[in-house]
Amino acid sequence: MPTVEVRRSRRRTATVSAYRDGDRTVVAIPARFSRAQEREWVEKMIARLEDKERRRRPSDAELVERAHDLSAKYLDGRAKATSVRWVTNQERRWGSCTLVDGSIRLSTRLQGMPEWVIDYVLLHELAHLLHAGHGPDFWKLLETYPRTDRARGFLEGVAFSTDGSRDDDADSGSSAS
Numbered sequence: 001m002p003t004v005e006v007r008r009s010r011r012r013t014a015t016v017s018a019y020r021d022g023d024r025t026v027v028a029i030p031a032r033f034s035r036a037q038e039r040e041w042v043e044k045m046i047a048r049l050e051d052k053e054r055r056r057r058p059s060d061a062e063l064v065e066r067a068h069d070l071s072a073k074y075l076d077g078r079a080k081a082t083s084v085r086w087v088t089n090q091e092r093r094w095g096s097c098t099l100v101d102g103s104i105r106l107s108t109r110l111q112g113m114p115e116w117v118i119d120y121v122l123l124h125e126l127a128h129l130l131h132a133g134h135g136p137d138f139w140k141l142l143e144t145y146p147r148t149d150r151a152r153g154f155l156e157g158v159a160f161s162t163d164g165s166r167d168d169d170a171d172s173g174s175s176a177s
Contacts (some may be wrong), residue, residue: 003024004042004046004168006027006038008031009028009031012028012029012030015031016041016044018064025045025046026048027041027042029107030071037043051124057112060085060086063084063106064117066084067079067081068081068120074144075123075127075141075144079129079130080102081097081126082101082102084104084122085106085112086106088108090107092108094106094121094124095121097126097129099129099132102129104125104126104129105120113158114154116147116151118152119147120152121155123145123150129143
């Protein structure tokens, strides 16, 4: 079990929060909590963190299921990925696809990012199965996803913070390809 640090706060009256700090889990609770409440909330918050982390690092099988769900919800089920998997060799792209066989690859750099960012990159690659380029018809497909602009901004921020540049090229590290 990872190291857990419980922080009691007199200012915290009702809320409980938890986060990872390296290999340690910090759980912040109201100072008035009993030891039994503390144990209950520590257990509950660790379970929530683990669930959140699992969702941010879905397996390849879960990615295929997500691709199917995203295609159904935003692309009328028209984009059919034959496989979706994590890859370690994409340093400049967040994702890629092969039109001939319908396979999609997502960079492991996405692991740990919010679900809506991973979903955007996956949807971006699914849209490529319908439109190869980044023309108006391609972007029209992505208009239906409500977090497209936010996800693109998030990825641009990550790219900027890691390599110090902002590149609007759709095939660069600042967006999916």
